[in-house]
Amino acid sequence: MTSSFRLGLGAIAAAAAAAAGMATQAAAETTLKLSHFLPTVHGIHTDFIKPWTEQVTACTDGEVQFEIFAAGSQLGNVARQQEQVMAGVVDIAHGLHGIPRGRFPRTSVIDMPFLTDDAGAATHALWTMLPDELAEEYDGLKVLALHAHNGGLIHTSEKKVETMEDLDGLRIRTPSPAVSEMLTFLGATPQGLPPGQVYESLQRGVIDGTVFPWDPVASFGLNEVLKYHLDAGAYTVSFFFVMNENSYNSLSETAQACVDKYSGDALVSNFGDWWDAWDAPGRQGAIDAGHEITELSDEERERWRETLAPMIDGYLEELKADGVDNAQEIYARMQELVAEYAASN
Template sequence: MNNNIPKLATLTAGIALALSGTALAQTTLKVSHYLPPVHGIHTDFIVPWTEQITACTNGEVQFDIYPGGTQLGNVAKQQEQVVAGVVDIAHGLHGIPRGRFPRTSLIELPFMTRDAGAASETLWDMYPEDLAPEYRGLKVLALHAHNGGLVHTADKKVETMEDMQGLRLRTPSPAVSAMLTALGATPQGLPPGEVYENIQKHVIDGTVFPWDPVKSFGLNEVLNYHLEAGAYTVPFFFVMNQRKYDALPDNVQTCIDEASGDTLVAKFGDWWDTWDAAGRQEAEASGHVITELSDTERERWREALQPTINDYIEQTADQGVDNAREIYDRMLELLAEKQSR
């Protein structure tokens, strides 16, 4: 009989904990993104973010991460997966699929900024009043953008607008497509993971990207020329299903909030600088030709692109964003303030 006392005591204690609500109830959240697991978004951002929350909740919350190449890693499905609750949290690209974030995507218009930090902070500052209607059903954890994008080509050096004529270039979004078309190129919409194969097979002549994905997608193997144009940026979202967030205990919500928002957005400028440096260094080591867009040529591009910018803003207004011009102007104002610091 004495041998059963420890077992009975353990069982009784377990029942008591369960009935009192103090037993640990572990929650596992699914996180998806479209980038390879070697990318800084995965290694420097998403994995540490999940670890911070797990530690903050004393293990109450765990995470399963699905990067690009997994069943939930399709770039075109990140928003719909999290809205539908297929995943709880997703990191995605605003421009794919097209047309879902017309307000946010105004920051993609040419020559607004080359600075990921300023762009990310501008998006986050504007979210509550100007961008929030695009995120219904979502708990927005962060908005951010990359450093100024370059023109990367396999076989042709690009220095001027004339050199852009006829080039088939992968594009990430409608705004960037409009820019490329105005400069004489032919934009080709492709997910980032399909660029390597299409350059290798000569289906496209190159791509526009910041330096970072050139390295993470192995593109320095198929590219030879890089024009540092700093011509555009692209925004990204990091969002959670609002219903899932609302159902979590207060302490878990607090941990998520502390790891997100202002605290998280402030990190992207330094992160992108680090990630881009690695991509450029790899191109240099491979003996590639890297050219800086001259000041004279930059002004030519600006002048040539002004009608495209105006047309895009008008089209955005026609899509129901009545204050598209005001949003664009406010973005320019905030970017100028942040870049002058």
């Protein structure tokens, strides 16, 4: 072997090593932008999103890193989560299906009154239905999880609510079209507001109350501006955790496997227990503040069901007119899956 040939082989080997080093360095510098609309003290951030990013990073041996944009950041607007991830402004987003209105009409059927008051049951229904009944709403996205919260309450600042008549004329913040319809049928005036604007709106008297589960009451400090809480369990609201499909496809096979490992079935199974834990501080804070917490009576609950039956039928008919031909079937399937979950737990 001539010296020049050996030098040539050495140069090739050195170049290959350098290329491998650059490839490893490039892989290590893959940073994904993840946005959500909640404060960093919320359980969705502390127990779900931040640990999820850490698990994926560890699984990839550092190949994938994350930059998280929460509420108050330039990418933390609740109304822009879906459009940001679709456009690739962020790689991953967690948002509310009902804000802005009308982007996830099939998925948002889960928000129907009295369909379920259990986060685990609602999440089970959504995830089970994703591949068939709901998939078309997520074109261009890799769905990492769908989930929903526990049954929401009606919280008010000055007037105690126990009946439909008590709601008459009250301006109540609403999170979704279905809940807006519910409030209207019950006599209230729904006000569409992002969660982060509720505190100031209550403080200034712009609204009289809000519908929320217990957890945002704690994370947004709302016990400071509320006095009364009606535990109606009348509705739930659903969320998406999605990734831009191109962003996912651009990852290495190893990184994709790590994203898959900590998403889907492995992730959605946690939300029932998580929401129970997230709700506890809000309720305890209301108790500590001396607030009045009222349970909706069985008699009043039946009145609400009867009043809202035409609303549910009308809402599903509107969805059908807007192109969701199988709206009634989606609703029936959700009822079936919620019952299935209840029977198994």
